[in-house]
Every structure is written in structure tokens, then in C-alpha cells.
Amino acid sequence: MHKTSVPGVWRRFKNRYQIVGTQCETCKTNFYPPRELCPKCRRGGKISEKKFAGLGKIVTYTRVHAAPAGYEKQVPYAVAIVQLEEGPMLTTQIVDYNTDELKIGQSVRATFRKMYEDGDEGIIHYGTKFTPIRES
Ligand SMILES: [Zn+2]
Numbered sequence: 001m002h003k004t005s006v007p008g009v010w011r012r013f014k015n016r017y018q019i020v021g022t023q024c025e026t027c028k029t030n031f032y033p034p035r036e037l038c039p040k041c042r043r044g045g046k047i048s049e050k051k052f053a054g055l056g057k058i059v060t061y062t063r064v065h066a067a068p069a070g071y072e073k074q075v076p077y078a079v080a081i082v083q084l085e086e087g088p089m090l091t092t093q094i095v096d097y098n099t100d101e102l103k104i105g106q107s108v109r110a111t112f113r114k115m116y117e118d119g120d121e122g123i124i125h126y127g128t129k130f131t132p133i134r135e136s
Pocket residue numbers: 024025026027028029038039040041042045
């Protein structure tokens with residue numbers, strides 16, 4: 001194995017899974033999921049790509065006991081609305097949490113995990129989830 005291959009692969013992996021949205025450069029509003037049009041500036045808005053740090057706080061959460069197909073192994077799991085530091089809110093799964101960490105205002109960070117497996121083909125899908133930030 002070439003010494004340079006591992007960091008190279010990791011860099012590509014990280015880029016692929018960053019949280020990338022958009023920003024309206026005119027009014028500095030951030031969008032995630034990315035938007036092509038700023039609802040405030042309309043045609044006066046200049047939209048560009050924006051990478052988010054992946055840090056945020058839980059706005060609200062719920063525990064899901066009945067899972068859709070493909071998620072059966074993960075029941076019960078926690079779904080939360082997380083507000084990113086940059087402003088946008090997204091719905092996401094919370095993983096690796098202790099019961100007392102599942103609360104409004106909890107600081108969380110993005111992590112990339114297996115989302116679900118397609119039964120027969122065994123195709124594994126990855127995506128962004130969030131995990132509590134622990135002070136140590
Ligand atoms: Zn705007």
C-alpha cells in the first residue's frame with residue numbers, strides 16, 4: 001500500500017460527506033438543504049455553496065419505536081430537529097446518546113453513519129447523523 005493512499009481516501013470521504021448547503025451572499029442567510037433562490041432577496045440574491053461546521057443544538061426531538069422498513073434494527077431511535085450554528089435547521093437521527101443527553105438545547109455534532117441496508121441487495125446507505133458533544 002502506498003503511504004499516501006490512506007489520507008487521500010480519507011480526504012475524499014470527508015469531502016463527500018460534509019454538510020454542504022448554500023448561502024445568499026446578499027443577506028448572508030444560510031440554507032440547508034441547499035436552495036437556489038433566496039426567499040428574501042429573490043432575483044437580487046447571489047447564491048453560493050457553503051460548507052457547514054456540523055455543530056448545532058437540539059431544538060426538539062422524538063423517539064421512534066415503530067421503524068420504517070430498513071430501520072428495524074435501530075428501534076427505538078431518536079429523531080431530532082437540529083439547528084446548525086450557521087442557522088439552518090434539519091431533521092436528523094441522533095446516535096450514541098445517553099438518555100439524559102436527549103434534551104432540548106443539547107449540543108451535537110455531525111457524524112457519518114450507516115443509514116439503512118437494502119434487504120436483499122445488502123446495499124448500505126450512509127448519511128449524516130448527529131451525536132451529543134460531551135465535555136471531557
Ligand atoms: Zn438573501
